[in-house]
Amino acid sequence: MPEESPLEARLSQHLPLTYSERDALRSLERRERLYQAGEIVVHEGEETDKLYVVASGWLHGSVQLKGGGRQVLRFYFVGDLTTTFSIAWGRSAATLTAVSATTLYELPRQAFGRLFRDHPRLGALLYGVSASEHVAMADRLTSVGRTDGITRIATLLLDIRSRLRVTDGIDGATFELPLTQQDLGDAVGLTKTHVSRSLKVLAEAGLVDRDGKIIRINDVERLSQMVDFQDRHSHVATDWLPPYGSNGAGEANGSSKPANGSNGANGDIRHQVLPAE
Secondary structure, eight states: OOOOOHHHHHHTTTSOEEHHHHHHHHHHOOEEEEEOTTOEEEOTTOBOOEEEEEEESOEEEEEEOTTSOEEEEEEEOTTOEEOGGGGGTSBOSSEEEESSSEEEEEEEHHHHHHHHHHOHHHHHHHHHHHHHHHHHHHHHHHHHHHSOHHHHHHHHHHHHHHHHHHHTOOOSSEEEOOOOHHHHHHHHTOOHHHHHHHHHHHHHTTSEEEETTEEEESOHHHHHHHHTOOOOSSOOOOTTSOOTTOOSHHHHTTOOSOTTSSTTOTTOGGGSEEOOO
16 A cells, blocks of 8 residues: 555545545645755735645745735745645745745645545545634734733744644654744744843743754643643544535535445445555
8 A cells, every 4th residue: 555645644534534535635645845944835815727736845824014014924834735725816925935835735726626626525524624713813923912922932833833743743742843933923923032031031930942844842731721822622522523525416416325225335345444554
C-alpha cells in the first residue's frame, strides 16, 4: 500500500476512508511546487484558479494594511488546503507566503469541484474541517479583541500545537516553531517587543520554554484553563456525513439505504474502508 498522501493522512484522522476516496485524494496531488522560506506563492488580490495542498513546511496567509502593517490571518501546515477563499471570486483573499522551505501540490479548482461531485462524503468532511478552522479563527479574533498580550500568545501557541497534533501527528507538547516574533505579533496584533515580553512572562511562570525554534508547553492543561482555550481541531463531528458510495440518488428516491444492505458499497472493493496505516 503506498504511503498516505498529505491530504489523505489529514482527513483519515477524522474518518476511515475507502479505497476509492484515498485514490481520489492522491489523484489531486500530482503537480509539485517547491518554495524557499520567504517566497510568495500568490499575492493578495491576484487572479488564481489554483488550490494548494501542503506536503511539507509551513506557510501563512496575510493581508497588507493601509498603514503599512500586516495581519496574518492563519498558518498552514502539512495536509492543509490553501487558497480556498479564492473559490468564491477567483482572486486570492490573502498573500500566501512560505515560512520555511515548503513543498506544495498544485491543483486546479475544477479538480476540487469534481471531488465534491464524485465523492460527496469527502466534500462534506472537508466542509466540516473548514468549519472547525473557522471557529478556531473566531476564537483567535475574540482573543485579540478582548485579552492581554500574554493570553493572546498562549492561545496562539496552544492552537498551533492542537493543529500540529492533527496535521503532523506530533505527540506531546514540544514542537518546532519556525515563526519569527514579527510573525507571531502580526497574527495576534502585538509588536515584536510585546511578543518577546509575553514569551518571557510565560517562561518565568514555568508554562512555556523556548530554545531557538523549539517550543515546549510544560503544562498544557493548566495553560489551557488559564486562557480558556478550546481545542477546535482534534475532533470533527462526522455522524452527519452521507454514507460512502452515496451520490444522492438514494435520498432522491426517499431512501438513503442501498437495496443490498451494503451501506452504499454495492459490493465494490473500491468502497471498502481501508484503515489508516
